[in-house]
Amino acid sequence: MSTIQIRSPYVIFLGGIQDKTLAKTGAGLAKWCAQDVLGQIRLSDCNVDLNLADLTLEQALAQGAKSLVIGVAPVGGSIQASWLPTFVKALENGMDIINGLHTNLATIPDLLKAQSRGTGRVINVRQVTTEMPIATGRKRPGLRLLTVGTDCAVGKKYTALELTHALNAKGINATFRATGQTGIMIAGEGLPIDSVVSDFVSGAAELISPDNQPEHWDIIEGQGSLFNPSFSAVSMGLLHGSQPDAIVVCHDVARERVSTCPDYPLPELKDCIDLHLQCAKIVNPRVRCIGVSVNTSSLDPSKRRAYLDNLQAEFGLPCVDPLIDGCDALVSVLQEQFQQPVGQVHA
Amino acid sequence: MSTIQIRSPYVIFLGGIQDKTLAKTGAGLAKWCAQDVLGQIRLSDCNVDLNLADLTLEQALAQGAKSLVIGVAPVGGSIQASWLPTFVKALENGMDIINGLHTNLATIPDLLKAQSRGTGRVINVRQVTTEMPIATGRKRPGLRLLTVGTDCAVGKKYTALELTHALNAKGINATFRATGQTGIMIAGEGLPIDSVVSDFVSGAAELISPDNQPEHWDIIEGQGSLFNPSFSAVSMGLLHGSQPDAIVVCHDVARERVSTCPDYPLPELKDCIDLHLQCAKIVNPRVRCIGVSVNTSSLDPSKRRAYLDNLQAEFGLPCVDPLIDGCDALVSVLQEQFQQPVGQVHA
Incomplete structure (x- = not known):
């Protein structure tokens, strides 16, 4: 039994968004854990900038990125088809995809296949996948x-x-x-x-x-x-x-x-x-x-x-x-x- | 969104138990909803008796039983192989199996197949399968x-x-x-x-x-x-x-x-x-x-x-x-x- 663990350093994925308010997750990460963030990946139509280094997926991999964090929440909360090629390549190259959206990435066949071909994992941070313990009430030090x-x-x-x-x-x-x-x-x-x-x-x-x-x-x-x-x-x-x-x-x-x-x-x-x-x-x-x-x-x-x-x-x-x-x-x-x-x- | 619904009348299944304390669920049903209980089904090695009519599965079906309720909780809480033939026949003949044990009956291949062949359903009363609502706090009459x-x-x-x-x-x-x-x-x-x-x-x-x-x-x-x-x-x-x-x-x-x-x-x-x-x-x-x-x-x-x-x-x-x-x-x-x-x- 364990908590969800995310491997750093991260690269923040912003997709092709046009509206900075949709990038609250990415902005929060940039603010609160700057030391873990290597940069941002933006698709060609993206005009939001978190003032981070712009990286391609290959550059992020070369710099040792362990996780690609989805830093955007499109209206409706679903994954866009245009994001999948980047995610597939990330998984195949051993990078984890960190997803805070409601859509369970494990339901997307392309990503499941990529996960099985590579060593990267899909991590849905809204979901608890391991078994949880019954509380004991034992007083813990600290x-x-x-x-x-x-x-x-x-x-x-x-x-x-x-x-x-x-x-x-x-x-x-x-x-x-x-x-x-x-x-x-x-x-x-x-x-x-x-x-x-x-x-x-x-x-x-x-x-x-x-x-x-x-x-x-x-x-x-x-x-x-x-x-x-x-x-x-x-x-x-x-x-x-x-x-x-x-x-x-x-x-x-x-x-x-x-x-x-x-x-x-x-x-x-x-x-x-x-x-x-x-x-x-x-x-x-x-x-x-x-x-x-x-x-x-x-x-x-x-x-x-x-x-x-x-x-x-x-x-x-x-x-x-x-x-x-x-x-x-x-x-x-x-x-x-x-x-x-x-x-x-x-x- | 709805609660779990069990169709009456029931027949209580006692398997082959030798110890009445293992039949607490069945005894509770017999006490608290006698009007819904047609009788008990006991396998040949069972020596526990809830003082209900002894029925075969066929007799229970003929009397209109809609649900077979597992009335026993063996030590360890798991389903016994000797129970399955009765459960398969019940499902194939449109009777529901009501399971309060920890084992999810939907994980047992024989029962899944029987469910697909017949009209009976497996109902695990320890599990919530439908989506639940967020509470509104609205004051309800009554x-x-x-x-x-x-x-x-x-x-x-x-x-x-x-x-x-x-x-x-x-x-x-x-x-x-x-x-x-x-x-x-x-x-x-x-x-x-x-x-x-x-x-x-x-x-x-x-x-x-x-x-x-x-x-x-x-x-x-x-x-x-x-x-x-x-x-x-x-x-x-x-x-x-x-x-x-x-x-x-x-x-x-x-x-x-x-x-x-x-x-x-x-x-x-x-x-x-x-x-x-x-x-x-x-x-x-x-x-x-x-x-x-x-x-x-x-x-x-x-x-x-x-x-x-x-x-x-x-x-x-x-x-x-x-x-x-x-x-x-x-x-x-x-x-x-x-x-x-x-x-x-x-x-």
Whole structure:
């Protein structure tokens, strides 16, 4: 039993797109794992540029690319016929194709044949192919932080990535743990937790953040919300499997209703913090909320600071927009509250 | 998108077992849906008897049996070669084979061939084969009660079945809604909720208890526990998809540790009631706990009554062992608290 593993370095495939918003996956990779990205492959009709080196497939192979990552999501989410010749050649030459689209590449005969002729593999990062364990609840060494939220798509992945970078920048040993397809591509490994059969969600979460050094932080990408009735099962399993020592609650000021359930107002931040802590205490009685992460992009810039200051006063916790403020304020809390003398084991 | 549907009447297949404890599924069917059971099919070496009419496959067919239910679970859970001739003949003659074992019957070539030659279908009640919806959270007409618990296997199915019978006996319109394989066989329909991909658990729960008459009760079989870190995802999705108006909390006095997580003590009943209500209020602010169901079989009979009376005093709710006391006390609470004038719609 293992997580999905992606071999680096990557080349990002952009197909023939004309619209940069369709290349969000590729742009995310270029931003968050620049060190693993050799360049971009663009077909002749592509006019989107991620400001990476333009490579042919042959050049990417010559430079040692191990994986071709599909960095685009066309409207409708399906694979284009014009992409297949490149993919076939990549597979035949031992390169893996990393697919985050809904289409299962294993259903495309040309790619199946190419896979059987070469040594490259097709990896669908939205799919869990190996068997998952039942969670044991065993306390694992190492420190864990989970980003949770008032709803889906309120910045949980972004906050986890930014916080991991901020910790590493201060010399603190931390690893981003991916639970969704984009996160998996960025991290190079992980599990699409919402694709796991419900009996095994907590077990998959345990697999994602295994035993580690006592002072090491796993920064785990949250999914959904306990307050989103469509996806609360995913959120609960991830919370219990992660055994977080700390949570950061994420929110988008523009969101007023639950994204998939328009009959439901978004929860109050206080209720959201309280319920996540209460449920997390079942697996880790010492869990605490160490801050709030807010997407304030919809606020008038002149009101942004006052909004965050008010929140900060209400909760007595750092409240940041990670895109603007970074996550140093959250790092400081982790340093203060979880610092331990060298050699002392966090049990 | 639909639930698993089983066609009645049934004949229960017992194979060649020598040990009655292996026939729990068959015994449950004989007890809970006697009206749907024509009899039992036993191979020559079988010495277990469910006190049903002994039938050959031909007799069962002649009496109109639509489904052969595998009523035994051999140690290891696999299908025996000696069973196959009967299954092949059943399928060829249009009878469905209902399988609650872990082995997927669709992987057995003889049965696949027989299925293609005849009109009978193989139905694996542990597997979800159709696509499930994402939950909408839309408030559905009709009343719903979910059995929840301090852990797995503490009487949630039994309580739901007994309560449904008690309601029907008082002339109250109620339907048992099955969420596990044994329950599905008994009810003739349902979904194995723990086999649903986590993103769709709440959606599957919505499918299980659809729109109904305002005064109709769906009595939904609970799974796992919010306090069981292995399966809390299943419990949370089922809770949010069920939108319960009422919950009954189930417990086994003999259980001291969480079944799959021996490091965890069982929760206090009070904490269990509170957290389930708190999470259920997200989808139904009027939800209330209407009673406690306890498996007291491990208590000295002389201490049973005092134990339940103490609980009853503590919570101000009826506390029953359904196997001994029945569920009339719970029915009374439902009648008192949810009774409404004829014609008034429960909105």
